[in-house]
Amino acid sequence: MKAMIKVKPDKFKNGDVIKVSLMAMHPMETGSRKDKKTGELVPMNYIKDVKFEYKGAVFTQMSVWETVSTNPVLTTYLKVDGEGDIKITLADDTGKTAEVSKQIKPKG
Amino acid sequence: MKRVYGVVLSLVLASSLMASEQFAMSDADRALYEELLENNPADMIIANGEELLGSLGGEGELAKFLALSEDDLPKYIAGFPRYMKNIGSVVSIDQMLQAFMSTKGEKPYKLTSREMLDMSSYVKSLANGEEINIDIEANEHMKKAFALGKEVFETRRGKRGLSCLNCHNPDVVNTILRTQPLPDISAKGNASAATWPAYRMTMSNMFTLQERFQGCMNNALLAVIPLGSKEMTALEVYFTHEAKGATMAVPGLKR
Amino acid sequence: MLRRDFIKGVGVSAASLALLPSVSFAAPASNALTYDAALKAITGGKEAVASKKMKLKAPEIAENGAVVPVTIEVDSPMSSSDYVKSLHILASKNANSRCLDAFLTPANGKAMLSTRIKLGETQDVVAIAELSNGEFLMATQNIKVTIGGCG
Numbered sequence: 001m002k003a004m005i006k007v008k009p010d011k012f013k014n015g016d017v018i019k020v021s022l023m024a025m026h027p028m029e030t031g032s033r034k035d036k037k038t039g040e041l042v043p044m045n046y047i048k049d050v051k052f053e054y055k056g057a058v059f060t061q062m063s064v065w066e067t068v069s070t071n072p073v074l075t076t077y078l079k080v081d082g083e084g085d086i087k088i089t090l091a092d093d094t095g096k097t098a099e100v101s102k103q104i105k106p107k108g
Numbered sequence: 109m110k111r112v113y114g115v116v117l118s119l120v121l122a123s124s125l126m127a128s129e130q131f132a133m134s135d136a137d138r139a140l141y142e143e144l145l146e147n148n149p150a151d152m153i154i155a156n157g158e159e160l161l162g163s164l165g166g167e168g169e170l171a172k173f174l175a176l177s178e179d180d181l182p183k184y185i186a187g188f189p190r191y192m193k194n195i196g197s198v199v200s201i202d203q204m205l206q207a208f209m210s211t212k213g214e215k216p217y218k219l220t221s222r223e224m225l226d227m228s229s230y231v232k233s234l235a236n237g238e239e240i241n242i243d244i245e246a247n248e249h250m251k252k253a254f255a256l257g258k259e260v261f262e263t264r265r266g267k268r269g270l271s272c273l274n275c276h277n278p279d280v281v282n283t284i285l286r287t288q289p290l291p292d293i294s295a296k297g298n299a300s301a302a303t304w305p306a307y308r309m310t311m312s313n314m315f316t317l318q319e320r321f322q323g324c325m326n327n328a329l330l331a332v333i334p335l336g337s338k339e340m341t342a343l344e345v346y347f348t349h350e351a352k353g354a355t356m357a358v359p360g361l362k363r
Numbered sequence: 364m365l366r367r368d369f370i371k372g373v374g375v376s377a378a379s380l381a382l383l384p385s386v387s388f389a390a391p392a393s394n395a396l397t398y399d400a401a402l403k404a405i406t407g408g409k410e411a412v413a414s415k416k417m418k419l420k421a422p423e424i425a426e427n428g429a430v431v432p433v434t435i436e437v438d439s440p441m442s443s444s445d446y447v448k449s450l451h452i453l454a455s456k457n458a459n460s461r462c463l464d465a466f467l468t469p470a471n472g473k474a475m476l477s478t479r480i481k482l483g484e485t486q487d488v489v490a491i492a493e494l495s496n497g498e499f500l501m502a503t504q505n506i507k508v509t510i511g512g513c514g
Binding site: 017021028030032044054057058059060061062063064065066067068069070072073074075076077078079 | 394429430431434441454457458459460461462463464465466467468469470471472473474475476477478479480481
C-alpha cells in the first residue's frame with residue numbers, strides 16, 4: 001500500500017495549526033463492482049482504520065468506509081508543539097497495513 | 109467550412125440536449141474541484157515515476173543523454189514533442205525516454221506500460237512552471253508533423269462523420285455536450301495540452317494526452333489511432349502547439 | 364459506531380486515552396448501515412441539531428459520483444474542556460450510508476475534516492459532530508450527481 005503525508009503550510013511556528021493530509025493508493029472496492037473481463041463481483045477491499053500520531057501521541061483516529069473514493073485523501077489538523085514526527089498508520093480489511101512518517105520542524 | 113461543421117454539430121448537440129438534463133456547475137462548485145489539485149492522487153504516481161527515473165540515474169543522466177545541463181532540462185521538456193536527430197523522428201517524451209533507456213543498456217518500457225506512464229509523467233512534470241515552447245518551425249520534420257496533425261484534427265471520419273474540429277473549435281467553446289462544457293484547447297482558453305497527463309476521477313487512474321485522444325475517438329465513433337504512431341504524434345504536435353505559451357501544470361485532475 | 368480492532372492493540376499515551384471515546388458500540392450484523400441506523404449508531408438516538416457553528420462544504424452539483432469533495436468544519440476552541448470529539452460523514456442513499464468517522468482530540472487545534480467520497484446517485488450528504496458536552500450538531504447538503512460526460 002503506497003501512502004504519502006502532505007503538510008501545509010511549509011513553514012509554521014509553534015502554536016500554529018497545520019493541515020495534515022494522508023494520501024494512499026488503494027482500490028477501495030465496495031464489493032458491488034463487477035470485473036469487466038470476468039463478470040464476477042470484485043470483493044470488498046478498503047482501508048478501514050487510520051491512526052494519526054504526533055510525537056507518539058494519537059491526535060486523530062479515523063474509521064474509513066468503502067464509500068470513500070479510490071486512492072483516498074484524508075485530511076485532519078494538528079496544533080504544532082515542537083519538533084517531532086507525524087506518523088500515520090493505516091490498515092485495510094484484508095489485514096494489509098502501511099505506515100508513513102514525516103518530521104516537522106516549527107520555526108520560532 | 110464554418111457552416112458545414114456548424115450543421116453537423118448542431119445535430120449532435122440537439123440530440124444530447126434532449127437526452128439529458130443540462131446541469132451547469134456554479135463557480136463555487138468549480139472552486140471546490142480546483143482545491144482538489146492540492147492533493148491530487150496522481151502525486152503518488154509522479155513520486156513512483158521519480159523513483160523509476162532515479163534507478164536509471166535520475167535527471168542528471170537524462171540531461172546528459174539530451175546534451176543539456178540539468179538547469180536547462182525543464183525548458184527543454186516543455187518543448188516536446190520534438191524532432192530528435194539521434195532517434196530520426198518527431199517524438200513525444202515517452203518515446204524519447206525509450207531511446208534514453210536503450211542507450212543505458214536497459215530494455216525500454218513499452219509505451220502502454222505502467223512504468224512508462226509513471227516515469228514519463230514525472231519527466232513531463234519537470235517542466236511545470238515553464239511555458240509550452242514547442243517549435244513547429246524548428247525544421248522540416250516538425251513542419252511536416254504539424255501539417256499532418258492539423259490534417260488528422262480536421263479530417264471527418266467514422267460512423268458520424270465527425271472530426272476533432274467539430275467539437276474543438278472556437279465557435280462551440282463552452283457549449284454543453286453530455287453535461288460537460290466543451291473546452292477551449294488553445295493557450296488563451298483551457299490550454300488542454302498543459303494539463304495532461306491527468307488523473308481522471310471517473311477512472312481512478314492517470315492518462316496521457318494520447319490516451320485521452322483515444323478515449324475521445326472511441327466516444328465519437330472514430331477508429332482509434334495507435335499510441336506513438338506517426339499520426340498520433342503529429343496530432344499531439346498540433347494540439348500542443350495550440351497551447352503554446354501556456355504554463356505547464358501536470359498532473360492535471362479531470363473528470 | 365464500530366471502533367476497529369487494530370487501534371486497540373497499539374500503544375496510546377495516557378493523556379490522549381482519556382480523551383478518546385470510552386463507550387464501545389455493538390458491532391453491526393453486516394457492514395452496511397442505512398442512514399437511520401448509521402445516525403442512531405452515532406447519536407444513540409439523541410437529537411442532532413443544525414447550528415451556525417457547523418459548516419458542510421460540498422458541491423451542489425458533483426461533476427462525477429466517484430470523487431466528491433466533502434469538508435466539515437466546526438467552530439470550536441478545541442480546548443480540553445470544550446472540543447469536538449468526533450466528526451462523521453453520511454451519504455443518505457448509499458448502500459452503506461457511512462463514509463467517514465473521525466475521532467478528534469484537543470491536539471487537533473481545529474475541528475475540520477476533508478475527504479472525497481463516492482456517491483451512487485443524487486442524495487443528501489449529512490455531517491454530524493459530537494461535542495465534548497454531549498451535544499450533537501448536524502449539517503445537510505443535497506448533492507446532484509451528474510451522469511454522462513465525454514467518456
